[in-house]
Amino acid sequence: MNIFADTSALYAVLDADDSKHTKAKQFWDKVIKSDDMLLCHNYILVETSALVSRRLGMEAVYIFEQDIVPILRIFWVCREVHQAAISAQLMADRRSLSLVDCVSFDVMRRTGIRKAFSIDRQFQDLGYEIYPNE
Numbered sequence: 001m002n003i004f005a006d007t008s009a010l011y012a013v014l015d016a017d018d019s020k021h022t023k024a025k026q027f028w029d030k031v032i033k034s035d036d037m038l039l040c041h042n043y044i045l046v047e048t049s050a051l052v053s054r055r056l057g058m059e060a061v062y063i064f065e066q067d068i069v070p071i072l073r074i075f076w077v078c079r080e081v082h083q084a085a086i087s088a089q090l091m092a093d094r095r096s097l098s099l100v101d102c103v104s105f106d107v108m109r110r111t112g113i114r115k116a117f118s119i120d121r122q123f124q125d126l127g128y129e130i131y132p133n134e
Contacts (some may be wrong), residue, residue: 001030001034001035001036001037001088001117002036002037002039002112003036003037003039003113003115003116003117003131004038004040004104004107004108004111004113004115004116004118004128005038005039005040005044005072005116005117005118006044006104006116006117006119006120006123006125007044007048007051007100007120008020008025008118008119008120009027009028009116009117009118009119009131010040010044010048010064010068010117011048011051011052011055012024012025013025013028014052014056014060014063014064014068014120015055015056015060015067020119020132021066023132024117024119024132026132027131027132028116028117031117032071036101037073038071038072038073038117039072039073039074039075039111039113040072040073040074040075040096040104041074041075041076041077041103041104041107042074042075042076042077042098043077043099043103043104044104045069045074046066047100048064048087049061049064049065052064058095059061059065075107075111077103077107081103081106081107081110082103084101084102084106085099085102085103085105085106086102088102088105088106089101089102089132092095096122097114097122101120101122104116105126108128112129114128114129115128115129115130115131116118116129116131117130117131117132118128118130118131
């Protein structure tokens with residue numbers, strides 16, 4: 001099974017104080033022991049690194065880069081995907097929808113992935129199955 005990994009879930013795995021940490025960590029442990037593949041894009045790496053650095057510090061960034069990133073399959077965003085995401089963001093005209101979110105949805109569409117490791121309900125709102133489920 002291919003699963004898209006979102007910043008919200010990756011952050012929850014790293015932050016033991018996050019309200020979703022236990023469920024996210026349990027799902028993470030299950031996935032990495034399976035044949036499932038976790039995919040994200042390089043904008044997720046940038047967003048997660050910035051968030052982790054700001055909230056948890058550089059030791060957590062090191063853990064993210066050494067223990068989590070190597071497990072992920074990375075989709076490198078090209079100009080075409082970036083432009084499509086900007087267009088989608090502007091058309092949606094919602095402050096809560098970030099460029100990174102729009103890139104994620106475009107990458108999922110292009111790769112045919114229908115499942116997301118995410119705490120962000122926007123994935124569910126767009127018809128994707130999210131994990132960990134409540």
